[in-house]
Amino acid sequence: MSGQSTHHGPGAAGHEAHMDPATAREAATLGIWTFLATEVLLFGGLFTSYIIYRIKYPQIFYEGHLKLDHVLGAINTVVLIGSSLTVALGIAAIRKGKVGLLRLYLFLTLLLAGTFLGIKYVEYTEKFSHGLYPDTDIFFSLYFMLTGLHGLHVLAGMVLLGAVLFLAGRGRYSESYHTPVEISGLYWHFVDLVWIYLFPLLYLLG
Amino acid sequence: MQETTWNGEPLKNGDPPRGYLEAKGFWAWAYTLDHKRIGVMYLYTTLFFFLAGGVFALLIRIKLMFPGQHIFTNQTYNVLFTMHGALMIFLFVIPAIPSGLGNFFIPLQIGARDVAFPRINLMSYWVFVAGIVVILFSLVRPMDTGWTFYTPYSARTAADVTTLSFGIFLIGMSSILTGLNFLVTIHKLRAPGMTWHRMPLFIWSMYATSIIQVLATPVVGITFLLLAMERVLGVGFFDPAKGGDPILFQHFFWFYSHPVVYVMILPAMGIISEIVPAFSRKPIFGYKAIAYSSMAIAVFGFFVWGHHMFVTGMSGTAAILFSLLTYSVAIPTAIKVFNWIATMYRGSITFESPMLYALTFIFLFVIGGLTGMYLGALGADIHVHDTYFIVAHFHYTMVGGTVMGLLAGLHYWFPKMTGRMLSEKMGRPAWLLIFIGFNVTFFTQFILGFEGMPRRYAEYPAQYQALNILSTVGSWILATGILIMFANFVRGLFRGALAPPNPWKALSLEWETGSPPATENFEEIPTVTDWPYGYAGRQT
Numbered sequence: 001m002s003g004q005s006t007h008h009g010p011g012a013a014g015h016e017a018h019m020d021p022a023t024a025r026e027a028a029t030l031g032i033w034t035f036l037a038t039e040v041l042l043f044g045g046l047f048t049s050y051i052i053y054r055i056k057y058p059q060i061f062y063e064g065h066l067k068l069d070h071v072l073g074a075i076n077t078v079v080l081i082g083s084s085l086t087v088a089l090g091i092a093a094i095r096k097g098k099v100g101l102l103r104l105y106l107f108l109t110l111l112l113a114g115t116f117l118g119i120k121y122v123e124y125t126e127k128f129s130h131g132l133y134p135d136t137d138i139f140f141s142l143y144f145m146l147t148g149l150h151g152l153h154v155l156a157g158m159v160l161l162g163a164v165l166f167l168a169g170r171g172r173y174s175e176s177y178h179t180p181v182e183i184s185g186l187y188w189h190f191v192d193l194v195w196i197y198l199f200p201l202l203y204l205l206g
Numbered sequence: 207m208q209e210t211t212w213n214g215e216p217l218k219n220g221d222p223p224r225g226y227l228e229a230k231g232f233w234a235w236a237y238t239l240d241h242k243r244i245g246v247m248y249l250y251t252t253l254f255f256f257l258a259g260g261v262f263a264l265l266i267r268i269k270l271m272f273p274g275q276h277i278f279t280n281q282t283y284n285v286l287f288t289m290h291g292a293l294m295i296f297l298f299v300i301p302a303i304p305s306g307l308g309n310f311f312i313p314l315q316i317g318a319r320d321v322a323f324p325r326i327n328l329m330s331y332w333v334f335v336a337g338i339v340v341i342l343f344s345l346v347r348p349m350d351t352g353w354t355f356y357t358p359y360s361a362r363t364a365a366d367v368t369t370l371s372f373g374i375f376l377i378g379m380s381s382i383l384t385g386l387n388f389l390v391t392i393h394k395l396r397a398p399g400m401t402w403h404r405m406p407l408f409i410w411s412m413y414a415t416s417i418i419q420v421l422a423t424p425v426v427g428i429t430f431l432l433l434a435m436e437r438v439l440g441v442g443f444f445d446p447a448k449g450g451d452p453i454l455f456q457h458f459f460w461f462y463s464h465p466v467v468y469v470m471i472l473p474a475m476g477i478i479s480e481i482v483p484a485f486s487r488k489p490i491f492g493y494k495a496i497a498y499s500s501m502a503i504a505v506f507g508f509f510v511w512g513h514h515m516f517v518t519g520m521s522g523t524a525a526i527l528f529s530l531l532t533y534s535v536a537i538p539t540a541i542k543v544f545n546w547i548a549t550m551y552r553g554s555i556t557f558e559s560p561m562l563y564a565l566t567f568i569f570l571f572v573i574g575g576l577t578g579m580y581l582g583a584l585g586a587d588i589h590v591h592d593t594y595f596i597v598a599h600f601h602y603t604m605v606g607g608t609v610m611g612l613l614a615g616l617h618y619w620f621p622k623m624t625g626r627m628l629s630e631k632m633g634r635p636a637w638l639l640i641f642i643g644f645n646v647t648f649f650t651q652f653i654l655g656f657e658g659m660p661r662r663y664a665e666y667p668a669q670y671q672a673l674n675i676l677s678t679v680g681s682w683i684l685a686t687g688i689l690i691m692f693a694n695f696v697r698g699l700f701r702g703a704l705a706p707p708n709p710w711k712a713l714s715l716e717w718e719t720g721s722p723p724a725t726e727n728f729e730e731i732p733t734v735t736d737w738p739y740g741y742a743g744r745q746t
Binding site for chain 2: 015018019023026027030031034035037038039041042043044045046048049052053056057060133134135137138141144145149
């Protein structure tokens with residue numbers, strides 16, 4: 001989403017900047033919270049399925065969770081919570097106008113997010129090597145759908161934060177204007193929060 | 207005599223100012239951030255699929271004139287009714303009013319220069335188009351499941367359910383983005399002085415609509431994703447062989463698809479609430495009751511999905527609860543109808559095309575709504591379940607309701623959008639044919655359903671033939687009316703008389719700008735001091 005208004009029709013620039021900064025900021029905040037509500041409902045379908053099938057087949061869920069790697073899951077939980085911390089620190093930094101520090105924290109966040117996906121890749125490979133696939137049973141259907149959809153969200157978050165990092169490098173954000181940083185930060189916290197539910201539901205509950 | 211000014215502005219080469227329509231060329235449209243242009247693009251796109259879905263419907267009706275296998279195969283018939291349903295629902299009835307007229311008129315009615323996120327608005331349109339392209343790809347192995355995609359058949363059929371699911375996922379994303387944009391716009395961009403209770407009722411209804419779009423659509427997104435994964439990866443949520451449950455699909459599907467019928471009807475109700483007072487020259491009766499009933503419908507709408515599933519073997523308790531909740535939706539709906547009628551009472555009513563369609567809406571929607579009560583009653587529902595009674599019921603609500611509301615809105619706002627008037631001489635006969643054709647087509651289907659003719663079957667016992675022929679003839683009358691109406695649109699676009707800024711002397715803000723409005727909508731953002739329904743009788 002670059003700002004090359006030359007490509008837009010006449011009056012396009014006016015349609016972009018038709019709000020005063022304070023209203024624009026409030027609008028963006030309301031927008032991201034509404035968007036997160038839609039995300040909750042997207043995952044809601046899967047969580048509902050989880051509840052239904054867990055009640056129906058406790059034995060399959062018990063045996064399934066034994067086949068997951070609790071240690072890798074726990075490490076990934078720490079990694080993601082760490083990335084939430086670095087994002088929060090980044091937002092705190094830009095509120096004081098420290099662009100360099102923001103970029104450092106965003107870079108660390110991306111690194112942690114990459115680590116998370118790397119560990120997830122190791123886990124998936126191991127599952128496949130043991131013949132555990134999405135069609136194995138209802139537990140692994142849920143496991144792969146939930147972690148897969150979550151993984152896609154991690155990837156989307158990385159693209160978002162990467163874009164913010166890039167734009168921060170071009171001096172787009174300052175003490176007075178950093179709404180996109182806060183908004184992508186909120187999205188990242190959401191992605192983290194989903195995992196905080198997924199980890200106990202899939203790996204720990206016996 | 208040649209005029210030299212129009213609305214106080216000089217004419218250019220004899221033409222009036224073109225407002226937002228000034229810039230020409232592909233990119234001036236495809237890359238526009240102007241909500242009005244995006245709304246117009248949505249209208250053209252959705253109306254195209256209205257005509258395409260209509261052609262499918264005419265073919266279905268021709269086939270059903272004869273009881274046996276005639277004209278084309280039963281498999282072709284399955285594809286035709288599936289495509290008719292899927293195209294009409296996802297590409298026309300759901301998006302037409304919100305994304306088309308809503309995009310155009312929400313900022314104008316609340317006195318804003320645009321929606322809150324113009325770029326997301328444009329993205330929403332192109333995601334919609336991407337969804338359409340994906341859906342067209344699925345036509346290689348066309349769908350034969352009916353628009354409801356019920357498992358287990360949809361998980362097994364050779365038709366390309368996977369591609370179509372992905373297409374509908376994209377359409378859903380577009381719908382969510384539009385709803386989100388409108389919610390934020392209505393919250394944050396109202397003109398100074400426009401309190402919640404000074405908003406036009408179309409805005410209230412669009413607000414309620416947006417809430418449903420935002421909260422229900424993600425659920426159908428995940429449902430279609432799971433259906434696609436069932437086919438691609440062998441995930442077993444809906445597959446009894448793997449411990450899954452096909453009924454779960456129906457729950458998920460209707461958790462979206464029931465609330466979404468209010469995405470279809472609420473914006474139409476909003477349009478009626480604008481037109482009825484303007485053409486009765488009376489203040490709207492029960493403003494707050496109408497406004498809050500929109501919100502009530504949005505909320506109740508989330509808790510009634512089970513009434514589509516009374517015959518799936520749900521528990522008696524659940525069935526009774528769903529039945530009661532279904533009745534509860536009738537209360538806010540009836541509140542609206544009574545308030546419209548009370549608004550007209552002793553008004554100075556005139557019968558231009560917008561009002562004719564608005565009255566048709568009220569008349570047909572009452573029939574559609576009341577038969578919905580039959581269907582909400584457990585005993586009656588089991589008798590007519592999956593018969594033509596259902597088909598007639600939802601055509602009375604979606605065509606008699608939503609489409610009539612859309613047509614009312616199109617006739618009402620055509621002068622504003624295009625700067626030209628429609629011809630009443632063409633508009634009224636078109637309306638009459640549509641009204642007669644619709645009732646002949648679909649009232650017969652109530653009778654057919656009550657006599658036991660099941661929906662979706664390609665063949666039927668000969669005893670039903672007479673009414674089927676009548677219904678088909680009705681569809682020809684309806685199609686003729688719609689063709690004349692479109693001819694009127696095309697004629698109006700090029701040759702219609704120039705429209706003044708406020709041809710109907712209506713009071714909401716969109717009529718205070720030019721026809722068509724300038725790109726920035728208002729020269730100066732207006733300050734609002736009153737509600738938009740202070741009509742005081744007919745001015746002579």
